[in-house]
Amino acid sequence: MKLTAAFSILSLSLLAGAFAQDRVGKPITLKSAPIRVTTAEIMRVTAVLGPQKWYETKRNEVEVDRENLPGAPGAPPVSSWPFGEKVDLGREANPLAKIIPGKGGINTPLFSLGLSFNGPTYPAGGGPVPPDSTGDVSPSTVLIASNGQIKSYTKSGAAGALSTTDSSFFASVRGGSGLSDPRVVFDRISQRWFVEEITTSLADGNNRILLAVSDSENITASTVWNYYSFVQNVGGGANGLADYATLAVDANAIYIGTNVFAGGSSFIGCDVFVIRKSSVLSGGPMVVTPFHTITPASGAGIYTPWGCTNDDPTATSGLIVGVDNAAFNLIQTRRVNNPGGTPTLSAAVSITVPTTRFPIAMPISTSAATTGSVDSLDDRMFYTRIYKNQTTGVRSLWTAHNIGVDASGVAGSSNNRTASRWYEIGDPFGTPTLVQAGTAYDNAASNPRFCTIPSIAMNLQGHAFAGFSLGNVANSPGLGGAFRLSGSTLGTIGNPTSLVSGANYYNIQSGTAFGKRWGDYSTTVVDPADGMTIWTFQEIVSANNQWGVRAAKMMAPVPTATMSATNITQGATQNITIDGTGFFDPDVSYPNHLSINAGAGVTVNSFTWTPTQIIANVTVAESAALGARNVTLTNPDGQSITVTSGITVTQLVKNVNGSLTLSNYLGSSANLTFTIELRNATTNAVIQTVNLSGLGAGNTFAFTTTQLSGNYKLRVKAGKRFLGVVNNVTLSLSGASGLSYTLTNGDVDGNNTVNNTDFTLLRAVWGSTGNGANDGADLNGDGTVGNLDFAILRANLGQSGQ
Numbered sequence: 001m002k003l004t005a006a007f008s009i010l011s012l013s014l015l016a017g018a019f020a021q022d023r024v025g026k027p028i029t030l031k032s033a034p035i036r037v038t039t040a041e042i043m044r045v046t047a048v049l050g051p052q053k054w055y056e057t058k059r060n061e062v063e064v065d066r067e068n069l070p071g072a073p074g075a076p077p078v079s080s081w082p083f084g085e086k087v088d089l090g091r092e093a094n095p096l097a098k099i100i101p102g103k104g105g106i107n108t109p110l111f112s113l114g115l116s117f118n119g120p121t122y123p124a125g126g127g128p129v130p131p132d133s134t135g136d137v138s139p140s141t142v143l144i145a146s147n148g149q150i151k152s153y154t155k156s157g158a159a160g161a162l163s164t165t166d167s168s169f170f171a172s173v174r175g176g177s178g179l180s181d182p183r184v185v186f187d188r189i190s191q192r193w194f195v196e197e198i199t200t201s202l203a204d205g206n207n208r209i210l211l212a213v214s215d216s217e218n219i220t221a222s223t224v225w226n227y228y229s230f231v232q233n234v235g236g237g238a239n240g241l242a243d244y245a246t247l248a249v250d251a252n253a254i255y256i257g258t259n260v261f262a263g264g265s266s267f268i269g270c271d272v273f274v275i276r277k278s279s280v281l282s283g284g285p286m287v288v289t290p291f292h293t294i295t296p297a298s299g300a301g302i303y304t305p306w307g308c309t310n311d312d313p314t315a316t317s318g319l320i321v322g323v324d325n326a327a328f329n330l331i332q333t334r335r336v337n338n339p340g341g342t343p344t345l346s347a348a349v350s351i352t353v354p355t356t357r358f359p360i361a362m363p364i365s366t367s368a369a370t371t372g373s374v375d376s377l378d379d380r381m382f383y384t385r386i387y388k389n390q391t392t393g394v395r396s397l398w399t400a401h402n403i404g405v406d407a408s409g410v411a412g413s414s415n416n417r418t419a420s421r422w423y424e425i426g427d428p429f430g431t432p433t434l435v436q437a438g439t440a441y442d443n444a445a446s447n448p449r450f451c452t453i454p455s456i457a458m459n460l461q462g463h464a465f466a467g468f469s470l471g472n473v474a475n476s477p478g479l480g481g482a483f484r485l486s487g488s489t490l491g492t493i494g495n496p497t498s499l500v501s502g503a504n505y506y507n508i509q510s511g512t513a514f515g516k517r518w519g520d521y522s523t524t525v526v527d528p529a530d531g532m533t534i535w536t537f538q539e540i541v542s543a544n545n546q547w548g549v550r551a552a553k554m555m556a557p558v559p560t561a562t563m564s565a566t567n568i569t570q571g572a573t574q575n576i577t578i579d580g581t582g583f584f585d586p587d588v589s590y591p592n593h594l595s596i597n598a599g600a601g602v603t604v605n606s607f608t609w610t611p612t613q614i615i616a617n618v619t620v621a622e623s624a625a626l627g628a629r630n631v632t633l634t635n636p637d638g639q640s641i642t643v644t645s646g647i648t649v650t651q652l653v654k655n656v657n658g659s660l661t662l663s664n665y666l667g668s669s670a671n672l673t674f675t676i677e678l679r680n681a682t683t684n685a686v687i688q689t690v691n692l693s694g695l696g697a698g699n700t701f702a703f704t705t706t707q708l709s710g711n712y713k714l715r716v717k718a719g720k721r722f723l724g725v726v727n728n729v730t731l732s733l734s735g736a737s738g739l740s741y742t743l744t745n746g747d748v749d750g751n752n753t754v755n756n757t758d759f760t761l762l763r764a765v766w767g768s769t770g771n772g773a774n775d776g777a778d779l780n781g782d783g784t785v786g787n788l789d790f791a792i793l794r795a796n797l798g799q800s801g802q
Helices: 009-018 039-049 277-281 756-764 787-796
Strands: 035-038 112-121 134-137 141-146 149-154 159-165 179-187 192-199 208-214 224-231 241-249 253-262 266-276 287-296 302-307 317-324 330-337 349-352 362-365 371-374 381-389 394-405 417-426 433-440 450-458 464-472 475-484 497-500 523-526 534-543 546-555 560-562 566-569 573-581 595-597 602-610 613-620 627-634 640-650 654-662 673-680 686-693 700-705 710-718 725-731 735-743
Touching (some): 035 039, 134 179, 134 523, 141 179, 141 192, 141 546, 179 241, 302 330, 302 381, 317 381, 317 394, 349 433, 362 450, 362 464, 394 450, 464 523, 464 546, 475 546, 560 640, 566 613, 595 602, 613 640, 673 700, 686 700, 725 735
Parallel strands (some): 417 450, 566 640, 654 735
Antiparallel strands (some): 112 546, 149 159, 241 253, 253 266, 362 371, 475 497, 475 534, 534 546, 560 573, 595 627, 602 613, 673 686, 710 725
């Protein structure tokens, strides 16, 4: 049913003053504690009740006739804000009527469809129309709700632990009533799920608002759901049906907005309920503060009030947003102060936006030979959320709605298609200001595709994706989207892209004056596991005469990477630089993070990053295999880029040096051969042998080794005459230095022992001179075998080397 209302700009301004003052709320503590039910118990109820007995196909939407609203003055007739280059066509009555959007367009690469799957579908035997598509994601789970069905999935699309009807899910609090308008929000702060729905019964003059809160983010059979409910006129509001309930969650509160209809048919205004978050997280009882009639039945104010989901744990205020109730071209915002205590609702702040108009029903094929349409609902907001651009540190509000436009994307008097208008609003808790506005639309001269029931999200990189239903007579309604990157010119967005095509014909309802019901919601959110991936939940034609809620996982642009080939020695720690695009790492509150891998033996100690450069501090293990290594960078969303041969591991060579004291030796060390053996410290096995001819200045020696750092034994032997010496030595990354050994003289035959055999050999060549065959007997190296050599032998007789 549609209601007609006409307003003048003068009356709008007069009425606005009556409803714009600050309002102090009165918190109400509900008497009853929550009802606690596990997922397993819900599934047992589902098994007992069987398929849902539909209480009703969702009624025709009761709403204000917004088609004939006046346009608020001062709104530029453009498709994109801020303005770009102005074109003076002379004949235009309004010099702003034709404005070229800001130049710059969309950079590449763009988002890509990573995964999509059907959630709840129009059930066999019939069911509610439309589905009221809604969903959200946690780090591990996807939860999708529609009229009649609530189902969980893994993030790969497999069925999860919860697959039930909404009647079974809310069985403990719905009082036997039918249900409608499900909403789902995952709260990243508390790691809880919030599910809201309204009852449709007006048996006592009012319906009820139901809320379920999980005890964990991973929905399993043991997940406990806490159920709450309250009557829509709680605290003294007018009797009626709270319809089109919206749901938002922030650090302090849960926000539910409603359009209220007396007797279920006459629009009497809009309400907002602020639920103290701590009361439902602590097990109740719930504390709810109602703000009834924040918008009157006829006059300025927020139409279909939306709270803003916000994952900022430091937030102290909430925000209510919506289009204006009495005029096109306006967004209204109201701040909720002290939402976790005694809330106060601030005066309204109006934001003028580029011209908006009522959307047009999407034309579709209802059979091979007939055409019809699906209802684009109206120009209300479909989802609002506060998002943070981590690169700039700025938080802003993003939202979207339907509008009718012409082939240039401008909303005016010659509209012939429906477009998805989106906004970014800056300083939302201070002085809300329009940062940018854009329009996703098909500019085809004939048979354009319609973009309807949109929602938009911005990820932590500053990239945004708008999801919507996309179709026309030639293209069955499917899932569409449009992309913008953070560096794009303000107000610009890519062309509508078909991501999942509709199946075929759609002709569920008959006799609908405004087209077959479609929507009424959609949701687009950022994945709380990585802050990059964007998920959207939209209605599509999933089979002939069947709707489906389609979940789509949109992947952020794939990173690109280059680097100059870098040599790193085994055991070394140094920085490497990777240049490219699309690098990202979320703050520590997210579970998934940027990683860099160069294979076994290469450890990344730390890194700093910008979207175009990473400087990583890496350590290569001594034992790392030599040669070229590929460097793979993986963003938190799992998308990777590999630089081939980015690092080359080179051999680590250690220096070992020391000095030798050659006891009782007068000759030159250049005439001696030195044997140095590096041995296993435990087994004494020889690992490396080094032969040196002579010593350096000051009788020093030096050699290199590639053995790993650790404890070893080192054996030194000089020619025949000196006994071998073994000592423990520790190799570090730089080797070993400062070693000092004294070699004992007297071994004529070189068997490493000074004994009678050596005496016999020495006596046999007594008196000989020179360095010939008797060199070993010339113990002191003076060129003669004589008394001095005998004295050396006698002094060391009986000693042995090691």
